Amino acid sequence: MFDIIVLGAGASGIVAAITAKREKPSLRIAIIESMPVIGKKVLATGNGRCNLSNINALKHEYYNKAFATNILPKYDVNKTLEFFNSIGLYTVTDDEGRIYPMSNTATSVVDVLRFECERLGITVITDEKISNIKKNGDFFVLGGRHRAKKVILACGGKASPSQGSDGSGFEILNDLGHTIQKPLPALVQLVSDNKIVRSFKGIRVKGKIKIFAENEEIGKAEGEILFTEYGLSGIASMDAQRILCSHLDNKKCSVVIDLVPEFSKEEIRQRINSTISNNPALKSENLLIGFLPKKISKGLIKCAYVKDNTPINEISEDNLQKICDLCKSFRVYISASKGFENAQVTRGGADVSEFDANTLESLKIKGLYVTGELLDVDGGCGGFNLQWAWSSGMTAGENAANI
Ligand SMILES: Cc1cc2nc3c(=O)[nH]c(=O)nc-3n(C[C@H](O)[C@H](O)[C@H](O)COP(=O)(O)OP(=O)(O)OC[C@H]3O[C@@H](n4cnc5c(N)ncnc54)[C@H](O)[C@@H]3O)c2cc1C
Numbered sequence: 001m002f003d004i005i006v007l008g009a010g011a012s013g014i015v016a017a018i019t020a021k022r023e024k025p026s027l028r029i030a031i032i033e034s035m036p037v038i039g040k041k042v043l044a045t046g047n048g049r050c051n052l053s054n055i056n057a058l059k060h061e062y063y064n065k066a067f068a069t070n071i072l073p074k075y076d077v078n079k080t081l082e083f084f085n086s087i088g089l090y091t092v093t094d095d096e097g098r099i100y101p102m103s104n105t106a107t108s109v110v111d112v113l114r115f116e117c118e119r120l121g122i123t124v125i126t127d128e129k130i131s132n133i134k135k136n137g138d139f140f141v142l143g144g145r146h147r148a149k150k151v152i153l154a155c156g157g158k159a160s161p162s163q164g165s166d167g168s169g170f171e172i173l174n175d176l177g178h179t180i181q182k183p184l185p186a187l188v189q190l191v192s193d194n195k196i197v198r199s200f201k202g203i204r205v206k207g208k209i210k211i212f213a214e215n216e217e218i219g220k221a222e223g224e225i226l227f228t229e230y231g232l233s234g235i236a237s238m239d240a241q242r243i244l245c246s247h248l249d250n251k252k253c254s255v256v257i258d259l260v261p262e263f264s265k266e267e268i269r270q271r272i273n274s275t276i277s278n279n280p281a282l283k284s285e286n287l288l289i290g291f292l293p294k295k296i297s298k299g300l301i302k303c304a305y306v307k308d309n310t311p312i313n314e315i316s317e318d319n320l321q322k323i324c325d326l327c328k329s330f331r332v333y334i335s336a337s338k339g340f341e342n343a344q345v346t347r348g349g350a351d352v353s354e355f356d357a358n359t360l361e362s363l364k365i366k367g368l369y370v371t372g373e374l375l376d377v378d379g380g381c382g383g384f385n386l387q388w389a390w391s392s393g394m395t396a397g398e399n400a401a402n403i
Contacts, residue, residue, distance in 0.1 A: 019397030157346025
């Protein structure tokens with residue numbers, strides 16, 4: 001019999017176990033993990049660099065923000081960094097507030113967490129997937145054989161199932177009587193059937209995106225946009241998908257990209273005019289190369305129905321205006337997302353109204369705590385989801401240790 005079993009050795013589960021053990025060293029604590037190693041998903045975060053937090057986390061627009069902002073202040077960014085410093089990990093912050101390990105590698109993050117589990121004598125059981133949990137009087141039975149006074153469920157959502165989070169936590173919680181809001185993939189690439197967009201494959205721009213479901217503008221995103229053979233990737237596109245995620249199945253969705261946020265439409269027109277007066281015989285596809293990659297210049301000229309190789313001084317006034325409009329408002333219709341396989345996070349999950357917003361204990365089952373992505377809380381790109389995992393894990397760990 002353990003005092004606490006943490007199910008899932010991802011970001012939130014590992015810190016939950018460490019926090020509980022530090023809170024009360026006499027407790028017998030185990031982590032059970034279905035993968036052969038702990039922290040597998042953390043290794044993949046931030047392209048292997050682990051963007052572990054963001055200095056703007058408290059201001060961030062989390063989904064179910066009211067619930068999240070109840071938890072985040074107690075274990076905020078400073079407390080999280082203090083925690084990591086205490087186990088020997090130091091960090092750096094970039095210009096946009098994103099925090100990374102100083103070693104620039106996610107391996108360091110998982111290593112320091114693993115060493116701390118070992119140092120504290122936390123039992124780590126790997127390669128064991130638990131499919132059910134039963135409450136039997138004062139204790140829980142996991143998978144018919146592990147017993148614990150308290151359970152912290154930290155199984156993650158359904159995003160990126162190859163790293164272990166296959167949605168089984170939702171099934172366990174549902175069997176225990178909790179409501180699960182429909183899980184949807186979030187922070188994932190956008191698919192577009194637009195051939196011109198696909199022809200931009202490989203190009204990166206820093207742009208601003210307005211996001212539309214039907215004709216209604218529902219949000220904005222900003223940052224890197226990467227054009228690919230299937231549509232749009234890059235941080236701004238993934239953030240846009242998160243805003244669109246609940247509309248993609250049933251509404252006509254589009255994003256309108258400002259490809260040249262540095263210049264107003266009038267400034268673009270002035271630059272075009274000076275290119276025309278400097279070199280009137282220049283071919284149309286080169287009209288925009290002073291501020292956009294040639295492939296995009298060519299694509300936008302095509303969208304304005306200007307023939308290839310037209311000398312730029314022969315482009316009509318109307319078409320020049322259309323080209324300026326396209327630079328500032330290039331609409332891309334979206335047909336789908338790249339799904340859970342590629343998603344960074346899950347929208348949906350355990351209904352937050354069924355959990356104590358201070359302790360993360362279930363309001364239905366005493367002694368059961370839930371953390372991280374299993375809860376219906378998610379954030380955008382930039383370290384916000386890991387910060388939620390750390391904060392919720394530490395909260396559940398601290399409260400579960402109160403035995
Ligand atoms: C490719 C990628 C890159 C990302 N990059 C970033 C980033 O840079 N910054 C950021 O903030 N966020 C990032 N995220 C999101 C972030 O990783 C997650 O939000 C966070 O890891 C969620 O933590 P968690 O503890 O809730 O779940 P997870 O980290 O998913 O951990 C859940 C664990 O539970 C185990 N498990 C599940 N079910 C069972 C079961 N039935 N029995 C036993 N074990 C089980 C799983 O194997 C897994 O190890 C990224 C995600 C992906 C996929």
